[in-house]
Amino acid sequence: xxxxxxxxDGVLVDSEYTYLQSKTDILHExxxxxxxxxxxxxMGTTYDFMWQTMKDELGLPDSVETYIDKMNRYRQAxxxxxxxxxxxxxxxxxxxxxxxxxxxxxxxxxxxxxxxxNLRQLGITSQFAHLVSGEEVARSKPNPDIFEKAAHLxxxxxxxxxxxxxxxNGVLAAKAAGMYTIGFANPDYxxxxxxxxxxxxxxxxxxxxxxxxxx
Numbered sequence: 001x002x003x004x005x006x007x008x009d010g011v012l013v014d015s016e017y018t019y020l021q022s023k024t025d026i027l028h029e030x031x032x033x034x035x036x037x038x039x040x041x042x043m044g045t046t047y048d049f050m051w052q053t054m055k056d057e058l059g060l061p062d063s064v065e066t067y068i069d070k071m072n073r074y075r076q077a078x079x080x081x082x083x084x085x086x087x088x089x090x091x092x093x094x095x096x097x098x099x100x101x102x103x104x105x106x107x108x109x110x111x112x113x114x115x116x117x118n119l120r121q122l123g124i125t126s127q128f129a130h131l132v133s134g135e136e137v138a139r140s141k142p143n144p145d146i147f148e149k150a151a152h153l154x155x156x157x158x159x160x161x162x163x164x165x166x167x168x169n170g171v172l173a174a175k176a177a178g179m180y181t182i183g184f185a186n187p188d189y190x191x192x193x194x195x196x197x198x199x200x201x202x203x204x205x206x207x208x209x210x211x212x213x214x215x
Contacts, residue, residue, distance in 0.1 A: 002101065002102050002103055002160070003102070003103050003104075003105075003151070003154045003156040003160055003161045003162070004097060004102050004103070004104045004105075004161075004162050004163075004164070004211060005104070005105050005106070005107050005147060005150045005151070005154075005161055005162070005163045005164070005174075005179070006094070006104065006105070006106050006107070006128075006163075006164050007044070007106075007107065007108055007163070007164060007165045007166060007167070007170050008106050008108035008110060008115055008118065008119075009043075009044075009108060009109075009110060009166075010043070010044075010087065010166035010167065010184070010186060010189065011087060011090065011164050011165065011166050011184055011204075012086065012087060012090045012091075012094070012106070012118070012119070012122065012124075013084060013085065013086065013087065013090075013118045013122070014085040014086060014087050015075075015079075015084075015085070015118070016043060016189055017078075017189075018074075018075040018078045018079065019039065019042075019043075019071070019075065020036050020039045020040075020190075021036070021074075021078070022070075022071045022074035022075050022078070023039050023042075023050070023054075023071060024036045024038070024039060025074060026067060026070055026071060026074070027054070027058070030060065030061070032058050032060075034058075037190065040190050040192070043166075043167040043168070043169065043170075043190075043192065044109060044141045044142075044165070044166075044167030044168070044169035044170040044173075045109055045134075045140045045141055045169055046109045046134035046135075046140040046141075047068045047071070047109075047111075047134075048064060048068070048140075049140040051064045051067045051068055051071075052064050054067075055067075083121075084117070084118050084121040084122060086122050087184075087186065087204060088203070088204065089203060089204040089205045090204045091122055091123070091124055092204075092205060093204045093205055093207060093208055094124050094127050095124070095127065096208060097127075097208070097211065098127040100212070102211070103129050103154060104127055104128050104129060105128055105129055105130040105131070105132060105150045105153060105154055106119070106128050106130075106131045106132065106150075107132045107146045107147050107149070107150040107163075108131075108132070108133060108134065108146075109133070109134035109140060109141060109146070110133060110134065111133055111134070111135055112131065112133040112135060112136070115131050115133055116131065119131070129153070129154065130150060130153040130154060132146055132149050132150045132153065134146060136149065137149055140169075141167075141169040141170050141172070141173035142168075142169040142170075142172035142173045142176065143173060143176065144173050144174070144176035144177035144178075145173075146173065147161070147163060147173055147174050147177035147179060148177050151177065151179070158177050158178035158179050159178060159179075161177075161179045161180070162179065162180045162181075162182065162211055162214060163177075163179045163180070163181045163182065164181075164182045164184055164204075164207055165181060165182070165183060165184065165194075165197070166183070166184040166185070166186055166189070166192065166194075167192050167194075168192045168193045168194065168196075171183050171194050171196050171197045172196060175196050175197075180198050180214065181196070181197045181198050182197060182198065182199055182200075182201060182207050182210060182211075183197030183198075183199070183200040183201070184200075184201055184202075184204065184207070185200050185201070185202050186202070187202055
């Protein structure tokens with residue numbers, strides 16, 4: 001089990017708060033007074049999916065593209081204010097796995113340019129053999145497409161891949177792809193239903209023992 005596939009948002013990069021807050025603010029501006037918890041269901045999905053779903057459910061007046069553009073501008077302002085922040089111990093985990101010879105990929109619903117920017121700022125781009133974005137597959141998580149593509153690029157069967165995910169949608173996608181799945185329950189974020197994961201950890205470095213002992 002030498003192939004490790006990481007989600008990005010909430011696993012490597014502490015960015016979920018920028019999505020939750022920006023989308024909530026946009027809905028409030030348009031008179032839809034949804035609590036921030038309304039956004040939890042979209043964690044791990046693509047921009048198109050989340051905004052199309054909200055548009056259909058709420059009757060949002062503007063185009064999906066308009067909302068994505070506004071969300072990105074709001075998020076960018078937060079990132080410029082706070083910087084790209086790593087999830088605690090995520091960089092240390094990636095570096096240690098790299099030293100031990102594990103081949104790694106990122107499979108994230110975020111756009112490819114954002115994946116590349118975040119990994120570059122965290123200084124871990126070179127550790128990953130492949131980066132797969134939600135733009136490159138037909139279906140969003142919880143469908144398995146993105147993990148299947150990552151496994152194909154890693155030239156490995158699903159049974160030889162370990163996925164680290166922090167959302168319900170991501171865990172369901174990884175399990176649908178037939179992969180051993182470590183659920184990361186970040187104590188600083190809203191509780192997600194990770195019950196379908198093979199094992200759940202609350203600190204990224206706890207995944208190191210699990211990975212190194214996997215057969």
